[in-house]
Amino acid sequence: MVLPRDFAEASARAGALSRRTSLGVGGTPEFLFEPHDEDEVCQIVRRCNREGVPLRVLGGGFNLLVRDGRLPGAVLLTHRLQHLRVLPDRIEAGAGVSFPSLVKRAILWQVPGLPGCPGIPGNVGGVVAMNAGGRFGSVADALSEIRYVTPLGELVTRAVREDDLGYRCNHFGAAVITGASFRRDASLPAADLRALHAEALAWKRETQPWGTRSAGCIFKNPSGQRSAGRLIDEAGCKGLEIGGARVSPVHANFIEAGPNSTSADIEALIERVRGAVRQQFGVELELEVQTW
Numbered sequence: 001m002v003l004p005r006d007f008a009e010a011s012a013r014a015g016a017l018s019r020r021t022s023l024g025v026g027g028t029p030e031f032l033f034e035p036h037d038e039d040e041v042c043q044i045v046r047r048c049n050r051e052g053v054p055l056r057v058l059g060g061g062f063n064l065l066v067r068d069g070r071l072p073g074a075v076l077l078t079h080r081l082q083h084l085r086v087l088p089d090r091i092e093a094g095a096g097v098s099f100p101s102l103v104k105r106a107i108l109w110q111v112p113g114l115p116g117c118p119g120i121p122g123n124v125g126g127v128v129a130m131n132a133g134g135r136f137g138s139v140a141d142a143l144s145e146i147r148y149v150t151p152l153g154e155l156v157t158r159a160v161r162e163d164d165l166g167y168r169c170n171h172f173g174a175a176v177i178t179g180a181s182f183r184r185d186a187s188l189p190a191a192d193l194r195a196l197h198a199e200a201l202a203w204k205r206e207t208q209p210w211g212t213r214s215a216g217c218i219f220k221n222p223s224g225q226r227s228a229g230r231l232i233d234e235a236g237c238k239g240l241e242i243g244g245a246r247v248s249p250v251h252a253n254f255i256e257a258g259p260n261s262t263s264a265d266i267e268a269l270i271e272r273v274r275g276a277v278r279q280q281f282g283v284e285l286e287l288e289v290q291t292w
């Protein structure tokens with residue numbers, strides 16, 4: 001393939017994704033793009049389409065396991081899409097805006113749901129794509145509008161529909177999410193939102209690993225069953241270790257990566273855990289983390 005000049009530049013910039021993922025593992029893509037605005041995103045998507053180069057989107061890299069070695073195709077980083085606008089009825093945020101910073105300010109801005117999401121890392125694009133959240137609140141509680149670039153390179157802005165988001169997934173297809181709007185509700189007392197935030201934070205610190213390298217929950221909770229964490233715990237996998245990567249002793253659905261862990265170590269540990277749960281309970285656990 002003959003590469004246009006900007007592809008060659010993107011190629012020169014590509015570094016190992018281990019620097020950009022929370023697990024600290026992962027190889028190097030052929031091309032790396034860091035668009036500054038939505039117009040550039042459209043151009044990159046169209047260009048990759050034309051050249052037949054597969055394109056992946058990297059948000060905060062917090063819910064992702066990237067294989068070691070060479071990664072074919074292009075990776076688009078959203079971190080420069082930093083647009084943020086505070087309007088009387090909503091907050092408009094670019095995909096690259098830090099979600100934890102939005103969560104903190106959501107108390108003052110009276111955004112429903114988000115104050116119940118402390119300790120969820122990532123950026124706006126990533127948490128929208130994964131419909132992040134938990135028992136105290138979720139992205140879906142306040143998401144009102146979405147901006148994305150279609151696989152043909154068209155920018156779309158539209159209201160969020162009820163069936164757009166599922167459990168830890170979205171139905172926007174292969175679109176690149178470039179921004180989102182979150183509803184404000186002036187009737188929400190700031191004191192209640194502050195209390196919700198404090199309660200959610202305390203609960204999270206107590207029940208989930210804190211300050212270690214992880215990708216959040218590894219598996220989705222199976223429907224109608226005990227949670228994945230409980231199944232893994234009851235299968236005796238807490239503390240299980242391969243190559244320095246271990247099943248968290250705090251919450252069994254988290255894998256903590258050690259300083260020298262590789263992606264292959266983590267994958268092997270995932271398969272070990274999956275096998276143990278299958279053998280003991282006959283349940284097939286499905287991955288929540290994305291794998292590249």
Ligand code: EPU
Pocket residue numbers: 133134135136168207215216217218219220221227228229230233250251252253288
């Ligand atoms: N449990 C155990 N052992 C463990 C972990 C959990 O027995 O090692 C038990 C708990 O005692 C509890 C039950 O399993 O009875 C459920 O655990 P928890 O309340 O921690 O919730 P979860 O279902 O494991 C989900 C989300 C989390 C989210 C929390 C809080 C999934 C896969 N996980 O965890 O989301 O933070 O609820 O709302 O849906 C994530 O998706 O990355 C994530 C961290």
